[in-house]
Amino acid sequence: MKFLVVTNAPTLKEDHSYQAYTPYVREMDIWSANVSEFRIISPTQYNQKLLKSSFKKQPTVTSIPSLNFSNVLSALLSVFYLPIIVFRLFKAMLWADHIHLRCPGNIGLIGCFVQLFFPKKLKTAKYAGNWAPNAKQPLSYRLQKTILSSTKWTKKMTVLVYGDWPNQTKNIKSFFTATYNDQDRLVPVIRDYTKALEFVFVGSLVTGKRPLLAIQIVAQLLSLGFKCNLQVFGDGVLKPKLQHYIDDKQLRKHIVLHGNKTSETVKTALQSAHFIILASKSEGWPKALAEAMFFGVIPIATSISCVPNMLDYGNRGMLIAPNVEDAVSKIVLALGANQALVTMSKLASGWSQRYTLNVFESEIKKLLKV
Structure with a gap:
């Protein structure tokens, strides 16, 4: 052919x-x-x-x-x-x-x-x-x-x-x-959402992906007394601005800009992370969310394109408005029910592992x- x-x-x-x-x-x-x-x-x-x-x-x-x-x-x-x-x-x-x-x-x-x-x-x-x-x-x-x-x-x-x-x-x-093969299917680790929380952002550091919003969400959670960290994987024109923001707010201990890393490095991070934040302005099929969900990472994302369908309208993740207040309030509310988050994590991985x-x-x- x-x-x-x-x-x-x-x-x-x-x-x-x-x-x-x-x-x-x-x-x-x-x-x-x-x-x-x-x-x-x-x-x-x-x-x-x-x-x-x-x-x-x-x-x-x-x-x-x-x-x-x-x-x-x-x-x-x-x-x-x-x-x-x-x-x-x-x-x-x-x-x-x-x-x-x-x-x-x-x-x-x-x-x-x-x-x-x-x-x-x-x-x-x-x-x-x-x-x-x-x-x-x-x-x-x-x-x-x-x-x-x-x-x-x-x-x-x-x-x-x-x-x-x-x-x-x-x-x-x-x-x-x-992204992953049938043999990559694993029973996801059951996370404990009552202890220190690991957040990830995976994507280009450009305006459309709103990486600064992800950083601000974690910064706000830290200010409220939650123990959490954010790993940012990706590169782009906003990297110097984001690093300046992290330094200015003295967040280096909790938020790290890794730049572009191998798929294996990102995969390792996803296998232990609690949440992925992707508050994009526009998407087709956000691979970063699907890949994270594969390992039971709970997505926190804006309600655009097919994302609501991917997240089953809130059953497999959190749909947020693109602002810090809405996102943080929904995260804090969800953190009050550990078992519900465990169930959400299982639903996320069960859905994503269908698509190998x-x-x-x-x-x-x-x-x-x-």
């Missing part, structure tokens, strides 16, 4: 091999293991720091320019590049037996239009953003959702989305992302018809 991936994610050549963002590479390794020929059409330049890995099965890569409409010059260049991108997409889709779109994104949007000319080809689209029908999103995102969900215009397409949503067309399939890489690979094979 000739398998084509259309994506905004840059594919970078380094040390004689193609590399890309690590979580994306891990997923594509599963897709590509089940096909004979693997091609990616994407930008091939990126001028920012990126956590990357090499593809196990090296793809053939067709390079296209990035699109950027943030200023007048970039917009003019993007308009100039548009015919080149459309031509290369059309040529690549003509080659493919299976077309796989990665959305949302500018390249994904163009791919949505070009795939309309190939109604007889098998297609999948991974919509990694918020699929909630009432979500406030840019016009380009809404347009991609409209095209992908239209069974009148988009043929032989399965659209993989996060969460269960009402009134969807028949080509929309609720899906998931996995083994199950993920089985579902991918069904989508590829292999």
Whole structure:
């Protein structure tokens, strides 16, 4: 099978091999293991720091320019590049037996239009953003959702989305992302929530993830007399600001910014943590929550995208408003019932352990018809 991936994610050549963002590479390794020929059409330049890995099965890569409409010059260049991108997409889709779109994104949007000319080809689209029908999103995102969900215009397409949503067309399939294998399933350690509490934050240190809020929540709990610590795993532009805040509030003893660490290091931390805080502004499928829940860590998260569904509307974790007062009041209230938290932890792990890489690979094979 000739398998084509259309994506905004840059594919970078380094040390004689193609590399890309690590979580994306891990997923594509599963897709590509089940096909004979693997091609990616994407930008091939990126001028920012990126956590990357090499593809196990090296793809053939067709390079296209990035699109950027943030200023007048970039917009003019993007308009100039548009015919080149459309031509290369059309040529690549003509080659493919299976077309796989990665959305949302500018390249994904163009791919949505070009795939309309190939109604007889098998297609999948991974919509990694918020699929909630009432979500406030840019016009380009809404347009991609409209095209992908239209069974009148988009043929032989399965659209993989996060969460269960009402009134969807028949080509929309609720899906998931996995990190751990069946053999990683363990009976989670029963935590004691009456003693010192271990909190974790896993994610990029950027405004959208609200890492400062996680720090402020733990700082407030400390000020109320609770014994607790916070380990922050991840890197980003906010790191200097966060470190300054920690130093200014004299929190170094309790809050540590570890930066990017290996998956094994994070896994070890999750196996003993009590809570994970992720008060994001927007999410698709927050892998950090699913990974933590796998080991019985109770999530504390904002009610966005499919998160309420993941947390069973409060039975498998705590849904908070994005402010310190609401979060702390809910945490303090929950800490008054140790056994209820033990039950919540068990429910969280029981749900997350249903979604392993083994199950993920089985579902991918069904989508590829292999």
